[in-house]
Amino acid sequence: MKAIIVRHAKVNYHWRRFYSSKEYDTACEEYDLSPVVPVKIDGLFSGCEDVWISTLRRTKDSAGCFFGTENTQKSELIDEVPRRSCFDTKLRLPTSFWNVTGRLQWLFGRIRQDEGIGETAERARAFIEMIIEKDRDCVVVTHGCYMQVLQRELKKAGFRFRYRFGIFRNGEYIIAKTEDTKLQKKDAQREKSPEGPGGKGTE
Numbered sequence: 135m136k137a138i139i140v141r142h143a144k145v146n147y148h149w150r151r152f153y154s155s156k157e158y159d160t161a162c163e164e165y166d167l168s169p170v171v172p173v174k175i176d177g178l179f180s181g182c183e184d185v186w187i188s189t190l191r192r193t194k195d196s197a198g199c200f201f202g203t204e205n206t207q208k209s210e211l212i213d214e215v216p217r218r219s220c221f222d223t224k225l226r227l228p229t230s231f232w233n234v235t236g237r238l239q240w241l242f243g244r245i246r247q248d249e250g251i252g253e254t255a256e257r258a259r260a261f262i263e264m265i266i267e268k269d270r271d272c273v274v275v276t277h278g279c280y281m282q283v284l285q286r287e288l289k290k291a292g293f294r295f296r297y298r299f300g301i302f303r304n305g306e307y308i309i310a311k312t313e314d315t316k317l318q319k320k321d322a323q324r325e326k327s328p329e330g331p332g333g334k335g336t337e
Contacts, residue, residue: 136271137293138182139285140307141278142196143170152226155219161229162217170195173305174202184272186265188213193275200275200305211261212284214277215240216248237279254280258287266291278302285310 147168153161170192185206187193190213197206220235236247244250258280265272276284281302289297293310 135266135269135312136182137265137288137310138273138307139281139288139310140175140196140200140273140275141281141302141304142192142275143173143199144304145169145192146171149229152228153232154224154226155222155232156224157226158219158229158232166190166192168192170199172199175200175305175307181271182273183270184265184268186212186272186274186276188276190214190277193277197273197275201273206275209261209264211257211264212274212276212280213257215254215279215283218246218248220246251283254283255287258284259291262287262291281308 145165145168147165149161149165150157168191185197185201185203187197187206187208189208189210193212194204194206194208198204215237217233217236219232220239239245240247240249240254241251261274261284265274274284278301281298285295285298285308288295288310291312293312295308295310298306298308
């Protein structure tokens with residue numbers, strides 16, 4: 135089985151340099167609703183049976199311009215990690231400050247963020263289990279921060295690929311492969327079972 139994980143195309147949105155907390159939250163909402171700058175990736179879709187997108191507009195737009203297809207499957211399991219301001223203030227602070235502090239809250243404790251890294255990892259594991267069960271070559275159009283978590287969980291699930299450190303650029307992708315996914319899943323479940331291969335387990 136092969137899964138091509140690609141970050142969406144560049145979003146056609148102009149970020150200001152400074153925002154108050156409320157202005158930043160509004161800008162994040164506007165960004166989520168904005169179209170992408172059209173770009174094409176030749177040959178990436180070849181041989182894949184499914185194209186997965188998130189519920190955010192930029193992945194649907196990207197699938198259209200990357201592969202020329204609207205025949206996609208949508209899942210909130212691959213949505214981007216939500217962003218919002220880390221505290222309330224009318225003071226206009228640099229956009230980079232809001233971006234970094236929001237991600238730090240996500241990483242070390244939710245506080246004002248909609249989810250923490252543990253919940254993002256749970257979403258990634260649920261998505262991986264779903265595509266393993268389907269056992270079909272697929273393209274997954276998703277998001278930069280989420281991709282960092284997804285590739286870590288893919289590695290744990292036995293997929294082979296060149297691990298990518300740092301931020302994924304728009305249109306950048308990894309190709310993750312694994313063999314006999316359903317058998318691997320059954321083996322993993324057997325290892326977790328208290329009964330083991332020889333019968334019922336003991337406490």
